Amino acid sequence: MGQCQQAESAERADSVAGPAVTRQDYRDAMARLGAAVNIVTTDGPGGRHGFTASAVCSVTDQPPTLLVCLNKGSSASAAVHANGVVCINTLASGHETLSNLFGGGKPVEERFAGGEWRVSQTGAPMLVGALTAFDCRIVRTVEVGTHDVLFCEVVGLASGDGAEGLIYFSRRYHALQGATHAPTERAAGA
Numbered sequence: 127m128g129q130c131q132q133a134e135s136a137e138r139a140d141s142v143a144g145p146a147v148t149r150q151d152y153r154d155a156m157a158r159l160g161a162a163v164n165i166v167t168t169d170g171p172g173g174r175h176g177f178t179a180s181a182v183c184s185v186t187d188q189p190p191t192l193l194v195c196l197n198k199g200s201s202a203s204a205a206v207h208a209n210g211v212v213c214i215n216t217l218a219s220g221h222e223t224l225s226n227l228f229g230g231g232k233p234v235e236e237r238f239a240g241g242e243w244r245v246s247q248t249g250a251p252m253l254v255g256a257l258t259a260f261d262c263r264i265v266r267t268v269e270v271g272t273h274d275v276l277f278c279e280v281v282g283l284a285s286g287d288g289a290e291g292l293i294y295f296s297r298r299y300h301a302l303q304g305a306t307h308a309p310t311e312r313a314a315g316a
């Protein structure tokens with residue numbers, strides 16, 4: 127086996143019988159799957175932290191639950207696990223700079239200085255001006271490969287009046303036109 131083939135085979139996903147899919151193949155395919163952009167924040171005994179996440183998905187509405195995939199190597203990981211709470215702040219168009227601030231490599235204080243925050247019911251920072259925000263307790267964590275899948279039960283919600291969403295697609299941000307609606311705020315089940 128030549129050097130190139132060896133390197134390629136080392137890059138293949140860890141699957142016994144599955145097709146040969148490299149990490150780069152997978153990422154290139156995922157780049158074609160558009161997703162909302164969120165800043166996931168936390169605070170508590172483990173300290174304040176936050177990271178940008180597109181791997182966020184609704185699981186069930188009873189009890190209202192989302193999942194978030196967090197890279198175990200992220201600088202936010204220890205704080206998220208220690209605090210056991212997160213606020214999933216879904217970004218609106220115009221939040222691209224904030225998304226990049228929380229997208230890695232910046233000190234925590236610099237990240238939070240880029241936005242206006244208030245303290246949610248769980249204590250996690252809630253972004254003023256977020257399209258919508260889910261205040262959550264982490265009820266279960268499942269480790270898969272490089273990531274922890276956090277199952278987050280929603281205990282409070284806040285929706286802003288922003289009309290345009292933000293989508294990450296093809297490694298770029300795109301504004302998404304939507305209908306304007308009145309701001310709401312409520313605890314889950316209310």
Ligand SMILES: NC(=O)C1=CN([C@@H]2O[C@H](COP(=O)(O)OP(=O)(O)OC[C@H]3O[C@@H](n4cnc5c(N)ncnc54)[C@H](O)[C@@H]3O)[C@@H](O)[C@H]2O)C=CC1
Binds near residue numbers: 153195272
């Ligand atoms: N789920 C994740 O952990 C994601 C991580 N990122 C990180 O943001 C940076 C820039 O990303 P892009 O400009 O989109 O280029 P990219 O080529 O690194 O990623 C393309 C797509 O692949 C997926 N992806 C990337 N890294 C992943 C990972 N470690 N685990 C699972 N899925 C992953 C995402 O859907 C992403 O939009 C990279 O460092 C990337 O690792 C970005 C999106 C999702």
Ligand SMILES: Cc1cc2nc3c(=O)[nH]c(=O)nc-3n(C[C@H](O)[C@H](O)[C@H](O)COP(=O)(O)O)c2cc1C
Binds near residue numbers: 179195201
């Ligand atoms: C648009 C975008 C989406 C991202 N989505 C995720 C994600 O879903 N899960 C994740 O663990 N990291 C995601 N990241 C990467 C993290 O925001 C961050 O870079 C990573 O946690 C490492 O950051 P650190 O410098 O704090 O360690 C994303 C980055 C960007 C720019």
